[in-house]
Amino acid sequence: MINIAICDDERQELTNAQELLIKYAHKRPQYDIKTCSFIAPLELLSYVAEQGGFDVxxxxxxxxxxxxxxxxRELRQLGDRAEIIFLTTSRDHALDAFEVDAAQYLVKPYTExxxxxxxxxxxxxxxxxxxNIITLKTSEGITRLMPRDVVFTETGRNNYQIIHTIQGKKLEVRMTAAELFELLGQNKYFARCGASLNLNxxxxxxxxxxxxxxDTGEHLTYPYRAYQKLKNEFLRFQMFTED
Structure with missing residues (x-):
């Protein structure tokens, strides 16, 4: 099931979006789509905090x-990873949309x-x-993980790898940094940094x-000699990523 929510404080706009989603679900019968609507952002935030988030x-x-x-931003702080489509009458907030990892930025009146x-x-x-979900044997047991949820990994005690996730969790796995990169590297966002770091x-x-x-507020130090290579990879990612 794909859970899609709409939040708009103008009832007519909310109704229009609902009708489009109904039409979309009818034209894409292969998807099991469930929708939910909110007339105010605080109503949405309260719902997510109490009952969990949405896919889109x-x-x-x-x-x-x-x-x-x-x-x-508040949703991201709650650990919500919904794919966000911003609907707006202006392009003035495009940079803000980028900072919260929005998937799309559509200017009203948007088309079907x-x-x-x-x-x-x-x-x-x-x-x-x-x-691409990977299954790992961690210190907490068997864990299924999407690579996109990993912020970075680093080598910890006894050569365990510590996985830092966007939800704020830290998972320990007993493998080398290179072995972990082989699994995470299915996702094009990952890069190696030195011998011990894998970065999203x-x-x-x-x-x-x-x-x-x-973006999570975390930071880490790394070898100066890796700076130029990492900088080039990061700039290339910023210039050519489509997401």
Whole structure:
């Protein structure tokens, strides 16, 4: 099942989006789509905090009381990894959308073709993610993990690898950094840094000559000699990634 939520404080816009999703579900019978609607961002945030999030979120930017981009930041802080499609009347918040890892940024009045194409792209990527789930034997037991949820990994005690996830968890696995990279490297976002670090370029906020800063607020130091290679890989990722 694919859970899709809509949040828009204008009832007519909310109704329009609901009707488009009903039409989309009818035209894509291979997907089991369930929808949920919210008239205010605080209502959405409260629901996610209490009952969990959604797979896809259609989120208006300009809403009374809170911008959609601010609501998205709070969702990310809750550990929610929904694919976000921003719906807006202006392009002024495109940079904010990028910072919260939005999947699409559609300007109203958006077309049926535009929103259908955005949903097709997102659901296709979700299906690929599901196919790439890896199973690891961790210190907590057997864990199934999507590579996209890994922020970075580092070598810890006794050569265990510590996996830092976007949800804030730290998992320990008994394997080498290279062996772990072979599994994570199915996802094009990953890069090696030195002998002990595997990095998800998607979550890197800043690189200095001696430290890497992540969207999660974490940071780590790394060998200076690896700076130029990492910088080049990060710039290449920023220029050519489609996501």
């Amino acid at each position: 979120l259609l989120l208006d930017v300009y809403m009374a009381g809170m911008l959609g981009t601010d609501a998205a 073709d535009g929103i259908f194409a955005a949903l097709d792209k997102i659901i296709s990527r979700m299906n690929v993610d599901q196919q 370029l998607k979550y890197i906020r800043q690189i200095s000559k001696d430290a890497i800063f992540f």
